[in-house]
Amino acid sequence: MKFFRLLGRSVRDAFKSVGRNFALSLASISCIVVTLTIIALSIIISYNVNNFSEELKKDLTIVAFVSNEADETDLDKAKKEIEAIGNVESVTFKDKSEIMKEMMDEDDAFKTAMGEWDAESNPLQHTYLIKVKDIEKIGETATTIKNLTNIDVVKYGEGMVDQLVTVFKVIQKVAIVAVVALVLMTLFLIVNTIKLTIFSRKREISIMRLVGASNFAIKLPFVVEGMVLGFIGSIIPVFVMIYGYYSLYNYFGGKLFTDLIKLVKPEPFIYFASIIVMVIGILVGMFGSGRAVRKYLKV
Amino acid sequence: MEFIRFKNVTKKYKNGVVALYDLNISIEKGDFCFVIGGSGSGKSTFTKLLYREEKPTKGEIILGGLKVNKLRNSNVYKLRRKLGIVFQDYRLLPKANVYENVAFALEVMGESKKEIRPKVLKALELVGLKSKLRDYPDDLSGGQQQRVAIARAIVNDPKLLICDEPTGNLDPVMSMEIVELLADINKKVGTTVIMVTHDKEIVNNMKKHVIALKDGHLYKDYKEGEYIDEIL
Numbered sequence: 001m002k003f004f005r006l007l008g009r010s011v012r013d014a015f016k017s018v019g020r021n022f023a024l025s026l027a028s029i030s031c032i033v034v035t036l037t038i039i040a041l042s043i044i045i046s047y048n049v050n051n052f053s054e055e056l057k058k059d060l061t062i063v064a065f066v067s068n069e070a071d072e073t074d075l076d077k078a079k080k081e082i083e084a085i086g087n088v089e090s091v092t093f094k095d096k097s098e099i100m101k102e103m104m105d106e107d108d109a110f111k112t113a114m115g116e117w118d119a120e121s122n123p124l125q126h127t128y129l130i131k132v133k134d135i136e137k138i139g140e141t142a143t144t145i146k147n148l149t150n151i152d153v154v155k156y157g158e159g160m161v162d163q164l165v166t167v168f169k170v171i172q173k174v175a176i177v178a179v180v181a182l183v184l185m186t187l188f189l190i191v192n193t194i195k196l197t198i199f200s201r202k203r204e205i206s207i208m209r210l211v212g213a214s215n216f217a218i219k220l221p222f223v224v225e226g227m228v229l230g231f232i233g234s235i236i237p238v239f240v241m242i243y244g245y246y247s248l249y250n251y252f253g254g255k256l257f258t259d260l261i262k263l264v265k266p267e268p269f270i271y272f273a274s275i276i277v278m279v280i281g282i283l284v285g286m287f288g289s290g291r292a293v294r295k296y297l298k299v
Numbered sequence: 300m301e302f303i304r305f306k307n308v309t310k311k312y313k314n315g316v317v318a319l320y321d322l323n324i325s326i327e328k329g330d331f332c333f334v335i336g337g338s339g340s341g342k343s344t345f346t347k348l349l350y351r352e353e354k355p356t357k358g359e360i361i362l363g364g365l366k367v368n369k370l371r372n373s374n375v376y377k378l379r380r381k382l383g384i385v386f387q388d389y390r391l392l393p394k395a396n397v398y399e400n401v402a403f404a405l406e407v408m409g410e411s412k413k414e415i416r417p418k419v420l421k422a423l424e425l426v427g428l429k430s431k432l433r434d435y436p437d438d439l440s441g442g443q444q445q446r447v448a449i450a451r452a453i454v455n456d457p458k459l460l461i462c463d464e465p466t467g468n469l470d471p472v473m474s475m476e477i478v479e480l481l482a483d484i485n486k487k488v489g490t491t492v493i494m495v496t497h498d499k500e501i502v503n504n505m506k507k508h509v510i511a512l513k514d515g516h517l518y519k520d521y522k523e524g525e526y527i528d529e530i531l
Contacts, residue, residue, distance in 0.1 A: 002408075002409030005410075209376075211404035211407060217408070
């Protein structure tokens with residue numbers, strides 16, 4: 001009960017103090033707004049990149065062509081060898097006559113050209129369609145498969161996949177560095193806001209000490225003030241994020257430029273992301289003020 | 300019954316100044332004790348050691364069975380809750396009225412409004428300020444402000460009231476009133492009172508236990524009624 005009374009008092013004091021040191025509070029809040037907006041953006045980008053990578057993983061297939069000299073035993077052996085590779089998730093065999101049929105169905109030109117082929121004269125090759133677990137290692141896996149006996153050519157969207165993976169990695173790294181830098185700057189500003197509050201309430205603090213307020217009771221209002229700054233600072237980014245993402249999603253119709261890059265559906269993703277952004281705001285406020293209290297209050 | 304005991308207490312500050320040398324003092328429960336001495340005699344250090352604002356360099360301080368010098372920083376508040384402290388400069392909150400100033404001491408301990416109200420009214424009645432509940436410190440005279448500070452110090456029913464030159468800013472009439480109020484609290488409630496002062500007249504008039512300090516040493520410990528204007 002005492003704890004809740006102290007907490008109630010601290011919340012009241014915290015709001016009062018935000019008003020009293022309005023200019024500095026506004027500076028902290030603005031900084032939190034910028035930081036959290038960028039964090040929100042990073043979350044949206046990272047989550048979409050992850051989602052897209054997952055989708056790619058589902059779609060990306062290594063196609064391994066089997067030499068026409070291979071007999072039944074060789075085919076079985078090759079399949080077992082491919083399955084034994086760590087990064088391989090599944091292996092599907094596709095007969096060359098089946099491929100021929102598919103190609104003929106796809107295009108009339110193929111139909112005319114291939115119509116004269118029979119099982120013996122079909123120059124196409126049997127193939128294995130291979131799915132991988134980790135698309136980042138698809139290059140390595142393709143090389144391993146290529147080196148197996150009776151496997152002629154291995155194809156996957158080399159250039160595009162490699163480039164995409166690299167670009168995504170760079171985007172994620174830049175986002176992380178930007179977020180860390182901004183979080184540190186915000187912490188610094190919050191420490192200073194709370195420091196000023198501590199100075200303006202020095203007399204009150206000294207009286208609190210004299211009359212026997214516990215360290216916890218002395219610290220609590222300042223920590224709550226930091227949390228309030230963080231909370232207020234998170235409101236705008238959360239709204240921007242929810243409204244912005246919905247608009248973006250609807251504007252692009254759920255995909256970015258091509259059918260290949262699908263955006264994550266706004267619900268429930270955007271609400272979880274909002275909670276994360278808000279919690280980050282509150283935690284940054286809490287740690288910032290906690291640090292200031294330890295440094296300047298000496299309790 | 301012994302309430303406060305200083306055993307061979309020495310206090311040396313970080314800047315090398317020695318404020319107290321090997322001090323041995325005993326104060327009884329329910330006592331009214333003056334601590335006197337000139338500037339630099341160690342009076343303020345003596346009170347600071349009592350409420351654990353400072354720690355002795357050597358020796359031991361026992362207050363109501365509690366070893367004050369052994370108290371950890373995080374537990375100092377437990378000692379302070381058993382003490383009432385009054386200063387020369389009142390130390391009131393300027394933006395809070397009389398009631399709020401006194402209630403503040405209980406609020407920060409997490410007491411409920413229901414518990415706080417009767418205690419605050421009782422304390423203000425005792426200091427004779429029940430009619431000034433809504434006044435702000437700036438509207439009051441020095442003597443009245445000091446009464447508010449005393450009400451705040453006694454609102455929690457402390458075992459010991461430490462007064463560091465409480466009459467330093469007051470004229471002789473008001474000073475006497477404040478000391479009589481303290482004596483009244485001492486008599487009625489049984490609170491042990493330690494009052495640091497350099498006001499000759501008060502000490503002479505009251506004829507209480509007097510501890511005289513000089514240059515950080517115990518000059519003399521006068522039992523009740525023994526003190527005759529000597530060193531002040």
